[in-house]
Amino acid sequence: MKKILFVTGTRADYGKIKPLIQWVESSKEFEAYIFVSGMHLIEHLGNTYSEILKDQYQNVYVDFSQINSGTMSYDLGNVICNLTGYVRRVMPDLIVVHGDRIDALAGAIVGALNNRKVAHIEGGELSGTIDESIRHAVSKFAHVHFTCNAEAKQRLIQLGEEDDRIYILGSPDIDIMLSQDLPSLKKVKERYGILYERYAIFMYHPVTTEYEQLSDKIKNVVSALVESGRNYVLVYPNNDLGSEIILNEYRGLHQNKHFKLYPSLRFEYFLTLLKHAEFIIGNSSAGVREAGVYGIPAIDIGTRQRGRYEVKDNMQHVGEEKEDILKAIRLCESHRIVSYAYGKGNSTKRFKEILTDSRIWDFEIQKKFVDLNSTI
Secondary structure: OEEEEEEEOOHHHHHHHHHHHHHHHHOOOEEEEEEEOHHHHOHHHOOOHHHHHHOOOOOEEEOOOOOOOOOHHHHHHHHHHHHHHHHHHHOOOEEEEEOOOHHHHHHHHHHHHOOOEEEEEOOOOOOOHHHHHHHHHHHHHOOEEEEOOHHHHHHHHHOOOOHHHEEEOOOOHHHHHOOOOOOOHHHHHHHHOOOOOOOEEEEOOOOHHHHHHHHHHHHHHHHHHHHHOOOEEEEOOOOOOOHHHHHHHHHHHOOOOOEEEEOOOOHHHHHHHHHOOOOEEEOOHHHHOHHHHHOOOEEEEOOOOOOOOOOOOOEEEEOOOHHHHHHHHHHOOOOOOOOOOOOOOOHHHHHHHHHOOOHHHHOOOOOOOOOOOOOO
């Protein structure tokens, strides 16, 4: 049996790769291993490693020795050191990483430097901020690519990647989004104590390159939400530089009846809330990607997702100015425009086809750069 190691460092990337892990776990040809690190081990963000343990996989390693210092370069080095030891013990045939976080970069570096094949999910996309640099770096270390669409594949080719190493997979979380197994809205509201009939979802993450302006920006955003008089389900930010500034601003909302604050939400429960929300607002990729699958109006604030999308009929883009945010909230329409730009819910099936095809296992570890101007 070939060993497939999945590296997860955030609640978001686990939700996206979960259907793939579940398929590998049930397969007779492959054996699933999971390395859990990063945000999963931060108490004030919900200790979300417990959600992975609840899914009862056979081989889960939670890296309790990890140090979350808040300094990304230090934390990256720490994950690399700890993951190296685990990889040398397990000796996986393939390491699967997702997205643009430092845990994915650590997985790609450890795999490449230890001659373990690396597959990168969602390479070739535009993230904005330092995340985009991380994403492209991961792609250059990876040996195989699973992109969401043809546009992302073309960007990888532009980065010099070989065409036959790139597979269009779609976004795996859409498999869960379009399944019939999501919890009911009633069940979700009961679990999280949400009494609102109508609500919006708010998620706002720090932009590391705008740290000096972050305090003023989050004050404006929070002030606009309060003044709007709407009900909000608020999910804490990730642990990037500046998260403490955002959390400090949220302290005044705990006594506000229009806000319900959560360090984290179980992925399937979050999807149900998103599916029934009036709109989603903030700078999370959920507003760019997942919202479109359900046709939920989205208000994207600031620069974090810049370049990742064109403004669609159900999406508005604004800066962190209070009046602009209030105007966008007032303009949110009730009609729903569905988009399948990132897949149609068949990623797990496609993943199975790729892994059971011998070609993916025949790729050489040594990659070559493909020059677009080359005649060779």
